[in-house]
Amino acid sequence: MKILYMAPVANFESKDGGYGTGSSSILYVLNRMLKEKRIDDLVVLNTTKSIDVSLTTGKQFDVGIVVGNPNSFSNKQVVDSFKYILQGCKKKYFVVLWETMPLPKKWDFLWNNDLFDVFLAPSYFVGVQLSRVTSKPVYYQPYYFNVTEKNKIDIEKKQKENKFTVLWMGQNTARKGVNEAVVSFSRAFDNVNDVQMVMKYHDLSQLETNIESTIKALALTNQSCKNAKIYTLDKQLTPLDISNLYKSSSILLFPSRGEGFGLPIGEAMSVGLPVIYTDWSSSPEVGESPCNYPLKYSIDEAVSMYQYGYEIGLKYSYPNISDTIKALHFYYNKWKEDKIKYYELTRKNIDIIKDRFGYEVTSDCLEHAFKEKEGFAPSTVFDIKHWDRNMNQYNNIIKGEL
Numbered sequence: 001m002k003i004l005y006m007a008p009v010a011n012f013e014s015k016d017g018g019y020g021t022g023s024s025s026i027l028y029v030l031n032r033m034l035k036e037k038r039i040d041d042l043v044v045l046n047t048t049k050s051i052d053v054s055l056t057t058g059k060q061f062d063v064g065i066v067v068g069n070p071n072s073f074s075n076k077q078v079v080d081s082f083k084y085i086l087q088g089c090k091k092k093y094f095v096v097l098w099e100t101m102p103l104p105k106k107w108d109f110l111w112n113n114d115l116f117d118v119f120l121a122p123s124y125f126v127g128v129q130l131s132r133v134t135s136k137p138v139y140y141q142p143y144y145f146n147v148t149e150k151n152k153i154d155i156e157k158k159q160k161e162n163k164f165t166v167l168w169m170g171q172n173t174a175r176k177g178v179n180e181a182v183v184s185f186s187r188a189f190d191n192v193n194d195v196q197m198v199m200k201y202h203d204l205s206q207l208e209t210n211i212e213s214t215i216k217a218l219a220l221t222n223q224s225c226k227n228a229k230i231y232t233l234d235k236q237l238t239p240l241d242i243s244n245l246y247k248s249s250s251i252l253l254f255p256s257r258g259e260g261f262g263l264p265i266g267e268a269m270s271v272g273l274p275v276i277y278t279d280w281s282s283s284p285e286v287g288e289s290p291c292n293y294p295l296k297y298s299i300d301e302a303v304s305m306y307q308y309g310y311e312i313g314l315k316y317s318y319p320n321i322s323d324t325i326k327a328l329h330f331y332y333n334k335w336k337e338d339k340i341k342y343y344e345l346t347r348k349n350i351d352i353i354k355d356r357f358g359y360e361v362t363s364d365c366l367e368h369a370f371k372e373k374e375g376f377a378p379s380t381v382f383d384i385k386h387w388d389r390n391m392n393q394y395n396n397i398i399k400g401e402l
Helices: 011-016 022-035 070-074 076-086 105-111 124-133 178-188 211-222 239-247 263-271 283-287 321-337 339-346 348-357 359-370 384-398
Strands: 002-007 041-046 061-067 089-095 118-121 138-140 164-171 195-202 229-233 251-254 275-278 293-295 297-301 315-319
Touching: 002 022, 002 076, 022 041, 022 061, 022 359, 061 076, 070 076, 070 105, 105 124, 118 124, 124 138, 124 384, 138 359, 164 178, 164 263, 164 321, 178 195, 178 211, 178 229, 178 251, 178 321, 195 211, 211 229, 239 263, 251 263, 251 321, 263 275, 263 283, 263 348, 275 283, 275 321, 283 293, 283 384, 293 321, 315 321, 321 339, 339 348, 348 359
Parallel strands: 002 041, 002 061, 061 089, 089 118, 118 138, 164 195, 164 251, 195 229, 251 275, 275 293
Antiparallel strands: 297 315
16 A cells, blocks of 8 residues: 655654654654555655655555645645645545534535545544534544653652642643633642642744733732742753653643644653643543543633634633642642652553554554544444544534533
């Protein structure tokens, strides 16, 4: 089988298969399948650079995979370019990633036209929604995590930890729960001296409020003692830097309002950290674990994200502040009581991620999709619980009951 892969990838991410973008993790799996001769040929077009069309000239592919934003395909010039590049592909697959429920209506043109034959979903959350809008095949393609010994937390070193470090990672947008994270942390630890929060962020547009100003305003209005220190980090990090950031933290706080996958949850778990996450969208598919804490939430309009294609009527979750404070206190007290025991227990997350998103699972899902077998995912992978949960939520939102 010969594969053409078009996606925004970075070389170092595609080599080590972790701590990067989801599209890079899929590329890692494809490269490994190539080495094992499970596929015969692989041509990669990196869409973050100028595309070298000559790499596909005169070549025939069994499958062409495109990772991108469906918004792009409302532009005729973009469509014509992709049609030209994909003309040598017998089957054309498109990886869809989105965070609200339902999917944007302006994408409807894409589901049943002749540009793509098959859709890949990185989560059940996205897969359920695709199954309701298209008659074409929809398959599960989760992201891959490379769990190695060098990435695991050194528990002996953690015994000397003098600060309970809460890590938040994500875009500086409303969806990622910036406000919820700062408010919950500030109110939970105002009178505590041995805690801190590190916020690793990046800006997506100039329309976002300056995160330093946001943190300062929220801290001033939610603290009296001013003990809960918050630090920010916005520089570009390598996969090694990101791994070390997770390992230097005590917990990941991920009060996201909606995820198409939830990469930081898996990254944190793969080094042995516990995670506090919003129990909605794809986050529980990644983060479900006896070591983690699923936050209560409510569903409402997906506000303050219109600049990213969020139409009126799209929904996402609002994590409960009181429950977030409760979760932070719970983990802090466990850490305070016995650091070694704390990290020994949360180390179970490493095996959970390895079993859920290891090479065997992710490569089997790709083969399942390439051979267009029956069902959303291989029988050894498919989890009816997650499928039904998302289907029920989708139906309730469509009926106006959420």
